[in-house]
Amino acid sequence: MPECRGLGHSVLRKEDPRFLRGQGRYIDDITLPGMLYLDIARSPYAHAKITRIPEVGELGVPGVAAVITGKVLDQYKLAWMPTLMSDQQMVLPIDTVKYQQQEVAAVVATSRYAAADGVAALEGLIEYDPLPVVVDPHEALRPGATKVRDDKESNHIFHWEHGDRDATEKALADADVVVEQAMHLPRIHVASIETCGCVASWNPVEGHLTLYLTTQAPHAIRTVVALVTAHLGLAEHKIRVISPDIGGGFGGKVPVYPGYVIATAASVVTGKPVKWIEDRSENLAADSFARDYHMRARLGAKDGKVTALKLDTVADHGYSDAAANPSKFPAGLFHVATGSYDLEAAHVEVDGVYTNKPPGGIAYRCSFRVTEAVHAIERMVDLLARESGEDPADFRLRNFIPKDRFPYRSALGWEYDSGDYEAALTKAMDMIGYRDLRAEQAEKRARGEFMGLGISSFTEIVGAGPSKTFDILGIKMFDSAEIRIHPTGKAIARFGTKSQGQGHETTYAQIIAEELGIPPEDIAVEEGDTDTAPYGLGTYASRSTPTAGAAASIASRKIREKAKKIAAHLLEADEADLEWEQGRFFVKGSPDRGKTIQDIAFAAYTNHPQGMEAGLEAISYYDPPNLTFPFGSYICCVDIDRGTGEVSIRRFVAVDDCGVRINPMIVEGQIHGGLTMGMAPALMEEISYDADGNIHGGNFTEYLVPTAMETPKWELGETVTPSPHHPIGAKGVGESATVGAPAAIVNAVVDALWHLGVRHVEIPITPQRVWSLLDERGAALYR
Amino acid sequence: MMRFRVAQPPALVDLRRVPGLSGLREENGHLWVGAMTRQAEIEKSGLTRRRYPLLSDAARVIADPVVRNLATVGGNVAHADPGNDLPAVMLAYGATMCAVGYPDRPAPSLSGEGSRSLPLAPEKREIEADDFFTGPFETALGEGEILTGIRIPSPSAGSGGAYAKLERKVGDYAVAAVAIQLRFHGGVIADAGVALTNVGLTAIRAEAAEGALNGSDGGDEALDRAAAAAAAAAEPMADARGSEAYKRAVVRTLTFRAASKAIARARGEAA
């Protein structure tokens, strides 16, 4: 029997040889005969009336075939498109632009260069009348504020609240310590290495559309395209969405961007394939942003026990609510904000606001607003501990939900599946030498050197989700696996999800290997082609392992059921007398009388029992009974340079618990990347706007993505608390680190400056921001 | 520049095959750095590390390794971006820029017209670093001229130098940076060169800071005075890298640190 490396093996990634040898096939590698190129002219103004768009003839650029405008699209009712949050967004404006860098008109040309020259000429000729701009969401809510949307009553998009307001206010009134803090998680961008793009290929003879698309959710996209183009006669069976290799998604490749629709329209109009690949500046300035939550939190404690949380938020959505959340959750899963603590009461409120900025609010590696929630609770718990005169570690250890209370119902109504928070924090403290570092900190402070320790003991919520609560535009958030075993015992497995670097080709194969005893290298894993893969909602919010991974297990078990029948037939034994060991059925009591899964597979096509259907395959659409709740404790140790304000991370220990680890190497890779992506907004990344709506952070000289040089050495640890409801006990892990890391870093910096009276620092904590805090308190040095 | 259509030259001239423009060698009391020498070559050179630590320090913090493999020393100084690191280094060293061509004429037109009327022998010119950087993205080079190389005076015994740069990430231009070259003569500092990066429209030579160092024993108080003088010489503008006050503070801190390092090197106490 071949060796079968199932769960717990650090199998090298099956997809890596092609990526490492430059053989990946990304969207821009796709070239079709006769293909045209699309490029987009963008607005220099944050709010303006378009007074003139020239005709194609006026451009005088050879190779430019057409100029596409909102007025053209409007004839096909395609100038606007629906967003996932029941709002609408412009594909191309008919007359008004709402943010700087918004799409204004598109050029179709015979080469990429001609398209770019066409856009440069076009941008020089488009004329505007600038309009007043509103950038600050608080200002946007004031009466008389400039209205962003002509089709809406005001700039207020929605009010959402959850929890028990009265109980929370009462508990806060009864508390003996209450801390209050405002904090802003600024706009950031996923900035994946591969920008977004598509190749739209319309076949006028067959009335068939193939869309090659950088998408994390190909099936959902196909359905959406079918729904919005039904009036044009396009039907779902004539639409094929192919998502090729993806160079980073992180939530940024969930939405439909205007460029996709324009390219599709251009292909239909010209009858030729049309490629659109955005450049870096377009990607940063116009694709969906993340975060931008202005939060105000109050947290109370009585007798040293944390009791209640109140969290009020103004959410800046830009000019359209194009957030990517499950449809019933306008603020995502923000109400996991009670975190790892046993609170009596909590209440959260979110008000969504329109401003003259790009639309979005995607779940950038944060499982639907969980980073925001974790930031709030972990900052507040730290503050509360300090104001109560207690060490933040001891305070946490005393206030965690105890492990014997799981499954645990939180004050905001979630049922946490499993957890042992004390074990994770204790382990992290041991690994970093927490008490020794505290002693070192005291010594150093006496010498005038500032170091700080910060903790974040986060609880994640991933794996959307149970169909009774989770859907996207009505489509339930199950996911799927279809497995076919070939006669020679090899297999192909297809999924409704779509890897963007997570290593699905390896980890799914390992799950099947565990269940069926077929080695992972004998299993081909395919995703991303709606013509072949079973329907699923895609990969984001750490949902693939909890949903499609579970489906892989269940489908495998269905196959094992049938395999057992075939084995009984081959062994001339009663099914009840057969026993399974990984990869093989044998007769109880006579271990030599057995048949391997490979033998059985061959028989399924060559010698199957009469009356049974031939073949060996199964499909599962898995509807999870609950979400999974990964968790962890991170401890960060920073040193502050009093002469420049630089923060350097000296140590960072991350203890993660994601239940059973399918492939420990891949889990660690996810955590390494996630920690770097968590550090990025804490210290470096931000997209901001001036009062006129001019973007800052729209290119890589301004938007500071960390490199290996800025990344400290991550020290990882693990605890394993299996999910009781997942078939293999696994939870998601793709986002834990991004969610948990920022608060640990901020807590460490505040800790380093606490003795100066610093209680909070907004992110990104740039050297200049720290230096100003030092300078204001007479603590800056010049040596 | 070209990517953002800021510059749209009708053609690009490739200098790679012009002989004699590349290389690094010590001769006649100076270091000759050819204009086409890659920044990576400077960074890796044992000669610069041993004898020209200011240049070596700077080469290691320009951009990132990918850029340094491609970018040249001549391109860096001729481009004269106030954010470029090498101009301040050349000011602190008191380097000489060597040019060849037709300083008073426009660039020859590509159609060949005008080239017929060029004088047969191009002229060679030497321009002191102090006179070279005339404005942001502007140098004393004429349109019809190219830079062939740079001469950096070889340091005498008891010399030391250092470059201190604060950047927000690798590959970023400096928030501020300070280049210092000095030597000890009879127990006191002499011939100090102090120059600043990215805190003005060009690299700035901080003469008052040099004055504070010259004649001093290199103790912390002299360094503090030099640092304050350098901060006063800076002409920063507020931007995403920091406020005016912050940039001046950084200049002050970095001047102290670069001077300490240069002194330690001059005394043989640091590599």
Ligand SMILES: Cc1cc2nc3c(=O)[nH]c(=O)nc-3n(C[C@H](O)[C@H](O)[C@H](O)COP(=O)(O)OP(=O)(O)OC[C@H]3O[C@@H](n4cnc5c(N)ncnc54)[C@H](O)[C@@H]3O)c2cc1C
């Ligand atoms: C991402 C990035 C980050 C960077 N960060 C830094 C940094 O931190 N610090 C820093 O100092 N620099 C930095 N640079 C600039 C870099 O070091 C080079 O100086 C710059 O890219 C010029 O490259 P080049 O040598 O190929 O010159 P080119 O691009 O070929 O030329 C630049 C200019 O100089 C002219 N020129 C070039 N050679 C000569 C010559 N021999 N005679 C006359 N004129 C000439 C050209 O005509 C052109 O106008 C960065 C560059 C990039 C792309």
